[in-house]
Amino acid sequence: MPLPAETDVLVIGGGNAGFCAAISAAQSGAKRVTIIDKCPEEWAGGNSYFTAGAMRTVHGGVSDLLPIVNNVDAATAQKIDMKPYTVEDFTGDMNRVTGRRTNRELCRTLVGESNSAIKWLASNGVRFQLSFNRQAYEVNGRLKFWGGLALKTQDGGKGLIQDHLQAARKLGIQIVFSTAALRLVTDPITGAVVSVVVSHHGKEETVRAGAVILAAGGFEANPRMRAQFLGPHWDVALVRGTPYNSGDAFEMAIRDVSAKQAGNWSGCHCVAWDANAPADTGDREISNEFTKSGYPLGIMINRQGNRFVDEGSDLRNYTYAMIGRQILNQPGHMAFQIWDSKTIPWLRAEEYRPEVVQHISANSIRELAEKCTEHDLEDAKRFEQSVLEYNRAVYARQHKNPGGKWDPAVKDGLTTQSEGSELAVPKSNWALPIDQGPFLAVKVTAGITFTFGGLAVRPETAAVISSADREVPGLYCVGEMLGGLFYDNYPGGSGLTSGAVFGRRAGRAAAARVLSNRQARL
Structure with missing residues (x-):
């Protein structure tokens, strides 16, 4: 025109x-x-x-x-x-x-x-x-x-x-x-x-x-x-x-x-984003499917093998626009999102199907950690230890507060924190143990949306x-x-x-x- x-x-x-x-x-x-x-x-x-x-x-x-x-x-x-x-x-x-x-x-x-x-x-x-x-x-x-x-x-x-x-x-x-x-x-x-x-x-x-x-x-x-x-x-x-x-x-x-x-x-608005996505532009075909917003259903571990953020601090709608900043501040500006067989089915297919994101799958946490080293994880032992520490905290909470019901549609209060067993970085809601294989990890980075x-x-x-x-x-x-x-x-x-x-x-x-x-x- x-x-x-x-x-x-x-x-x-x-x-x-x-x-x-x-x-x-x-x-x-x-x-x-x-x-x-x-x-x-x-x-x-x-x-x-x-x-x-x-x-x-x-x-x-x-x-x-x-x-x-x-x-x-x-x-x-x-x-x-x-x-x-x-x-x-x-x-x-x-x-x-x-x-x-x-x-x-x-x-x-x-x-x-x-x-x-x-x-x-x-x-x-x-x-x-x-x-x-x-x-x-x-x-x-x-x-x-x-x-x-x-x-x-x-x-x-x-x-x-x-x-x-x-x-x-x-x-x-x-x-x-x-x-x-x-x-x-x-x-x-x-x-x-x-x-x-x-x-x-x-x-x-x-x-x-x-x-x-x-x-x-x-x-x-x-x-x-x-x-x-x-x-x-x-x-x-x-x-x-x-x-x-x-x-x-x-x-x-x-x-x-x-x-x-x-x-x-x-x-700015910055989300967890597929680490393998293009650097300087979105993809008009894949578009928003590079977003990786399933972190409240699991945990995130950085390149050095440590958890670094409360994945369950609030409903995803109120955290996803700032979670990218947390990832950007980690070593290498990247992290791994991790789930087990209990929560993998709850992930949105448009974001996590294998046609969209590279799956890192394993039958044990040790195997998953080793495979993540092929994707820039630096410390596999610390990765494995972080998952075990997280699981112990969840077990302790479940033992002291039995009867809690996991519900991803509300802040369900299932946390890692209990008297005598607290993590330095808590997970405040939706804390289930990551203990039933197969296990899944995906590598994410920070994707900026708007300022x-x-x-x-x-x-x-x-x-x-x-x-x-x-x-x-x-x-x-x-x-x-x-x-x-x-x-x-x-x-x-x-x-x-x-x-x-x-x-x-x-x-x-x-x-x-x-x-x-x-x-x-x-």
Whole structure:
């Protein structure tokens, strides 16, 4: 599609947040809406393409969600156990996992509009499903949802982007690839952003715009910026998603309009990731299947043979986005996840089937340790001893507290800790002995998803704030570029929801600005 010389609303970045902003702007009266993305068309979708498509939302229970999902028949609906997820629940999770540092107003907006934003997406053709494969365990014949997260998009991020593209085309939104934003141009009198200089297929051109929405992602694909802001070792983290999120739009906004920086610039979303995955880019076919989130069902041991983290400190939804940091800080920036025959069947096939990840299998822990030395384990004896120490602690707890029931859908309290027998690194829930072969290990490292630092915005409109604490007229910011929501960690599924909530708001505000300016000229 040719690059227009002028447009009403120009969206920079074509991931979930960018599409939500563009669709909202078009539905709010903007006649000409354009998305530009520096990636080629075959990389469409930004980081959103690589997600599992999970979206966290306030809801009133299964009856509230059934009207927007397509994978539940009447018989299945009768087997579902799903508690309502309230405003208080979502807010409490945001406060808890961020250490109460989440921006109060941004958080209130995210939580309060999550349900309406999800249903708005559904009305625009986004296909939702209940996330049985990721968020429910079948226990005693009941499908028990856990962790406050129930929804995903059909076919994950791939399906989400497909649905967004279809909605955008129906609304006549222009999408122009291989086009990178270079400079924001402002009116010398009002300070409003009036155009953007871009590189379109290698040639500089200028696009005039009534409003500009920044949705270009974080800096997770830029090893220099990762080391600069996140700290030592982060330049060697594996990139989970698009290689095009290199932080250019941050530097442009800070340089050209003195955009105010906000949020946790040393924080990021980083998961346990297949150590054999590509280093600098996600794989568009395998995509999110490189994630290795089964660690709460087993234990993790580092290269030197030691456990280093409480694998059961909380439900996976509240730990997986920060577990990668723990792995990155280990010797060699890697670890081994380990299970026995009791829990191997509970691992998600899409992450752990042998077609996706290299299995290290053995009939004894000693044999497993020896085999792991072929995959960079340094101390097989210490590996074996760590498993034995863990098992002894579990046995002691079971002896002193008989009758405990293992349940992966709740924090079951099955721990390694008991009077007279405590591990320096506990496992607080789901602690079963690893003592029944065959045994399985997989090698993991840190996979960075997105960065938490961003730009300051007005929650009402997502308008960008300058370093002088004034709105930059005509400029908005959404998605990974919006700073202040997440610190150190985040509740699973809230990133895509943020993109929808604030993208929707920014699109409305941008369209209103364009219409107001048009009316003023009449």
